[in-house]
Amino acid sequence: MVVQARSELFDSVESLDEVIHQKVRLGIMSALMARPEADFRFLKETLNVTDGNLSIHLTKLEEAGYIQSHKEFVRKKPHTTYTPTDAGRDAFSRYLAALERIVQAAGQNV
Amino acid sequence: MSALGASIDEARDHLRVIRQTMERSTQYSTLSGWSGILIGLVAIVGVYITRSMLGGQPVAMHTVRDAAPRLAMLWGAALLLAVAIEFLYNKRRAARVGKRVVSRLGAHIILAALPAFLAGGVLTAFFYEHNLVPYILGIWMLCYGLAIAAVGLFSVRNVSFLGAAFVISGAITLLMPLTIHLYMMALTFGGFHIIYGIVMARRHGW
Numbered sequence: 372m373v374v375q376a377r378s379e380l381f382d383s384v385e386s387l388d389e390v391i392h393q394k395v396r397l398g399i400m401s402a403l404m405a406r407p408e409a410d411f412r413f414l415k416e417t418l419n420v421t422d423g424n425l426s427i428h429l430t431k432l433e434e435a436g437y438i439q440s441h442k443e444f445v446r447k448k449p450h451t452t453y454t455p456t457d458a459g460r461d462a463f464s465r466y467l468a469a470l471e472r473i474v475q476a477a478g479q480n481v
Numbered sequence: 482m483s484a485l486g487a488s489i490d491e492a493r494d495h496l497r498v499i500r501q502t503m504e505r506s507t508q509y510s511t512l513s514g515w516s517g518i519l520i521g522l523v524a525i526v527g528v529y530i531t532r533s534m535l536g537g538q539p540v541a542m543h544t545v546r547d548a549a550p551r552l553a554m555l556w557g558a559a560l561l562l563a564v565a566i567e568f569l570y571n572k573r574r575a576a577r578v579g580k581r582v583v584s585r586l587g588a589h590i591i592l593a594a595l596p597a598f599l600a601g602g603v604l605t606a607f608f609y610e611h612n613l614v615p616y617i618l619g620i621w622m623l624c625y626g627l628a629i630a631a632v633g634l635f636s637v638r639n640v641s642f643l644g645a646a647f648v649i650s651g652a653i654t655l656l657m658p659l660t661i662h663l664y665m666m667a668l669t670f671g672g673f674h675i676i677y678g679i680v681m682a683r684r685h686g687w
Binding site: 394397409416467 | 488489498
């Protein structure tokens, strides 16, 4: 049983989505799961990161197809909002499930 | 620590990040523009009724003394109404994203604000006992500002700015003639809340 639990634990660790498995990107996806959309300023304030850092990670998530951006002009200023894609929601759900499996397997006296 | 152990710790840490970020996102998004505006209107109505209770007279020691019990009930009711408005809007917006309105973060926020509110209550009783009731309005602004500033530690900068505005206004009010105090109530509890509600709504949605 211990051997099986260790095996499940290794499998779960190996299955973690590398795109989401980074704190800022994880924070972005978590925030977008909690509200239908979020703009750059909201994400920056919520996650307490710099503009450059946030931009890099948003680009990575967008390239992975997990979020999409919507750019518009509000009073002549660019305003970008982000929403999760279906693929992003699925990936986040799988990632969350993998984390929970890891913690549960760890609890089985591994 | 083994690599496996590090992965387990990392998994727990990432679960914590998910929970806290989702709570913070929900809490943040439940600071509704409409609740700020409604609370501001409640305050302005309270000021109007206060003036009526004082017979249109300005705030002064002799005009407030006799009306003090009714004024206490009026502003106690206004406070309860404001809390109810905020709670109902929080509940509605939390439900929209499938979250509970009462969360660990919400409990921390209440605990952070509680000391300032308790201090306000104690000072209100003290001022009443010592016939200093007219001066309580500035104290209310100070205590409310301190409570909001404490909440701002768990929220966005705008909330901290609102708290600071109340604290500064309370200090200024206490230095001004008594006749101005009621108008400062309208400006702060009324005007500041309405402006805050509009700013939050335009920035983050209604």
